[in-house]
Amino acid sequence: MMDWIQGIQKKNGRLEAFDKVWIALPPYPGFLVPKKAYREVTQWQGKERRNLRRCVLGVLAVALRHLESAQLILFKRVLRCVRALVDFNMMAQYRSHTAETITYMEDYPDTIHKRKDIFLEFPVTKRIRAKVDEHRRELRHDRPKTRERIAPTKRRRMRDAEREEETKRRMKVIFCESHFNFIKMHFLSHFCDDILPFGNIPMYSTDFGELGHKTQIKAGSRQSNKKNASWQIVQSYSRQHGIRIRLLNLESLGRCGADLSANVVEHLTPLAPQQRLAFVGGC
């Protein structure tokens, strides 16, 4: 979506304003203030994405102030579409739902689908790019080549006309070939189906798996001798997990009043030092 917003802003000369508002965002508890302009960020981390989702609508609304009358209707539609998408995203984060919130979640994709046409020229695939390049090559090939001397002003005018023609042809191809027929567009319709039978959406997230890479795989890989590393990674993580479970069991037994030796209690990491001292004293 941000690619599309950036595209439509660039077309209407609003990129600078967006970057200025983006960098001027004030601090707020729980909000990570962006240090770079939007276009300078090359890679987005999860936290930055969540921050962006929170503030993108506000930043866009501020960046689109003082519009010319010709741009007014276009950007109103842009704002409505972005608002529906951001609202859908925010609502997908809810930990509990009512019939009303589910109805909202069903309505937002409808709004997105109704207004998505304004972004039609921006979802450009590799296939369309190739087609555009092919058309440009054809156009350049078909142009008559003259060896006559031409005055610089006339040459400039001719180049401008050629460039304009190329742009027209390119936009024509893009508008003919571009579409929203991709799978992420369809997945929005499946969100609400799962809430009633299975509960809230954040429960099912690849966040946990992605986070697990750090402790489960990367740490294990570093500790291995890089020979048959997969086996070592799985083995070492299983052992660590087994020990953690054993410690939790011992801690639970200790809480229930079981007689544990001081050596064992010393290794029960989940307890704070003061608690551990009290625990040893109790035993």
Added chain:
Amino acid sequence: MPVLLPALLPIPPKLLNSSKVDQHQRQINTDTLRDVFELIFAPLQDPGHEGVPIECADGKVQRCFSILAAWMADHMENVALHGIKSNICPRCKVPAVDLVTNMKVYPVRDYAIYQHYAYENWIGEADHADITPESRGIRVGQNVFYGLKRVSPSDLLKPDRLQNSLSWVIQAHDGLDPGHSEKERTT
């Protein structure tokens, strides 16, 4: 939430330019993936079918069934695991040309029918041999979840806020600013 690491999936070698060699390598990759998943799911098969007695906190022994409830992955992982083409929904029978619509009238995909269909086709008894699962973007026999007791592969797909919802905000599509071609952009 306890997170266990049962196995690491093998990483296939990169595909070469030759399509014939690639096809052979793709088949090897698919077979290997299926074998690995069979190994991973083997301990779930019997408890899923017969159930196992487990002592509960209230002191009673309950008969419990281990049933795979969800598989959280991004779309391309789902494509590999469900054995479908990338423009096919692993969950419902929406045609590839209708992904853009917001209609919810499409029935849930039943992978058992595809297996049955392939079997009928194999013994030459299919009534409509021209409408094959392959023509609908399904690669029969490549769904690693098919055959699990009490599990419907199409129900395993869950909306993922990271891949399906949050990534929408940043990038919904492999897009390019139309003002620049690839060549102009790289230069």
